[in-house]
Amino acid sequence: MNTYGYVRVSTKDQHTDRQLIALSKYQIPKRNLYIDKQSGKDFNRPAYKKLLRRIKKDDLLIIKSIDRLGRNYDEIIEQWHLITKEKGTDIKIIDMPLLDTTRSKDILGTFIADLVLQVLSFCAHSERENIHQRQMEGIRAAKARGVRFGKLPLSLPDDFTQTVRKWKRKELTEAEALAHLHISRSSFFKYIKVLKL
16 A cells, blocks of 8 residues: 655645645655646646556545645546545545545445535535636726726837838838837737737
């Protein structure tokens, strides 16, 4: 039997320390720790995929909390089934002792773990949807107040139109026009299109 640990944070800037400290109590070999730094919206994560290839029957996978596994309700249930039923690997969720398949292997223990998993996965999925909804509401409210999102429009030189006409008449090369206007090639062509010149 091998013991593995899985750690996930949503972005590269977030720290894994809290999860690693929780897992350190289980003396998991460093080579058996898998860490992803990306969103839990799906399971297309490099470290998680490597972990799935390594775990086998009677191994143990330890995770700090269920939302570190993922945030998509249907996919969490699917992955739980894949790990515990198809691969025969046990799972221990540290923050939720009822989600520990090593505690009771009888039908009641399995039923309780599966039931708790479904409830918690639903909560994690709902929270993700609520976060998205709050973001959208915040953006709509900000737009209603006149806040603008995205890149600020480029302030064009007064002679932009005249320079473009000279370039079109081949009185200026593209490089000369860009140098004269002090703008990038992409901005040059973007504003030609926007202004329909």
